[in-house]
Amino acid sequence: MTDEVARYCPYFGAAMETLSKRWAGQVLRALVPGPMRFNAMASAIPSLTESTLSQRLKELESAGLVDRAVYCEHPVRVEYALTDKGRALGDVLMQLNGWALEWVTPTNETADTAGDAPPRTSSSTGLVQP
Numbered sequence: 001m002t003d004e005v006a007r008y009c010p011y012f013g014a015a016m017e018t019l020s021k022r023w024a025g026q027v028l029r030a031l032v033p034g035p036m037r038f039n040a041m042a043s044a045i046p047s048l049t050e051s052t053l054s055q056r057l058k059e060l061e062s063a064g065l066v067d068r069a070v071y072c073e074h075p076v077r078v079e080y081a082l083t084d085k086g087r088a089l090g091d092v093l094m095q096l097n098g099w100a101l102e103w104v105t106p107t108n109e110t111a112d113t114a115g116d117a118p119p120r121t122s123s124s125t126g127l128v129q130p
Contacts, residue, residue, distance in 0.1 A: 018059070018060075018063050018065075021056065021059065022052070023045070023048050023052055023053070023056050024056055024059070024060065025093065025096075026045050026048065027041065027045065027048075027053065027056045027057065027060060027066075028060065028065060028066075028082070028086060028089065028090070028093055029090075029093050029094075029097065030044050030045055031066065031080060031081060031082045031086065031090075032082065032087075032090040032093060032094060034081065035069070035079040035080060035081035036079065036080055036081075037077070037078065037079055037080075038050075038053070038054075038057075038078060038080070041053060041080065057080055060086070061080075064083055064085050064086075065082065065083060065085055065086035065089060066080055066081070066082060066083065066086055067080070067081050067082070067083050067086075068080055069081065
């Protein structure tokens with residue numbers, strides 16, 4: 001870190017307030033590849049309850065990171081997608097994902113639910129990680 005970087009930045013603090021809420025990062029990360037319906041997202045994130053997912057989506061929509069689109073079909077279809085602001089954050093989330101693949105060992109709780117998850121792959125090489 002250089003002397004030019006302040007030790008505290010209120011903008012970073014405000015961003016972390018939003019991102020540090022439980023499941024917020026996972027919900028945003030799930031939307032990086034593209035729009036998803038609620039049930040698909042609930043299935044994609046192990047241990048996330050539907051009520052918590054609903055709450056996080058509302059908060060992320062309020063923060064301008066997620067957009068909710070309602071399609072007037074029968075039955076009505078609702079999809080969630082990252083906004084431009086959310087997609088800009090998506091790049092950061094994918095960098096964090098790459099870091100996690102290299103440096104983080106899942107906890108027992110995470111490992112127990114990871115059986116339903118796809119294999120770990122490196123974001124830079126596409127190779128499956130152990």
